[in-house]
Amino acid sequence: MDLSGQVLFFIKKERLRLLGRWSGYLSGGFKGKPWFQVRRNWKYSKGDVICDVNLGCDKSIGSCYKIQQIDKKSSFQISNNTGQLVAKVNQKQSSRGFGYGDDVLTLEVEPQVDYSFIVALVTICGLIKHKL
Numbered sequence: 043m044d045l046s047g048q049v050l051f052f053i054k055k056e057r058l059r060l061l062g063r064w065s066g067y068l069s070g071g072f073k074g075k076p077w078f079q080v081r082r083n084w085k086y087s088k089g090d091v092i093c094d095v096n097l098g099c100d101k102s103i104g105s106c107y108k109i110q111q112i113d114k115k116s117s118f119q120i121s122n123n124t125g126q127l128v129a130k131v132n133q134k135q136s137s138r139g140f141g142y143g144d145d146v147l148t149l150e151v152e153p154q155v156d157y158s159f160i161v162a163l164v165t166i167c168g169l170i171k172h173k174l
Contacts, residue, residue, distance in 0.1 A: 051067065051159075052067040052072055053067075053165065062082040063081050065079050065080075075098075078162075080163065081093055092167065093109050093167070094107070107120055107163070116131070116144050117133060128151070129149065129151045129155065129160045129163075129164075130149075131150075132148050
């Protein structure tokens with residue numbers, strides 16, 4: 043949602059997919075083609091790609107963004123197709139170093155990147171890892 047309470051993205055999980063696929067629609071609802079799709083990789087470990095993101099759902103251009111897990115906690119990074127870091131997500135910690143919880147995160151986003159799109163990707167990652 044934006045500051046005035048308008049929904050920015052609708053996220054829909056495709057139920058008939060074995061590994062999981064989430065489609066993101068703009069504020070118009072579930073009509074038409076999705077604006078982006080997130081596909082979960084079938085095998086990942088530390089440093090591996092959790093899922094691939096396609097914008098405009100054009101499979102011929104390949105993955106536009108990759109989401110990589112940094113550690114076993116709720117830490118991951120989002121990079122674009124050239125490998126540049128776009129956003130980094132970490133579990134928020136107190137001044138003494140204790141984590142607040144799996145669903146309390148800090149988000150660092152590079153300039154000139156759509157924050158609402160990154161938050162939608164963070165939400166999908168939380169759903170994939172069953173942390174939200």
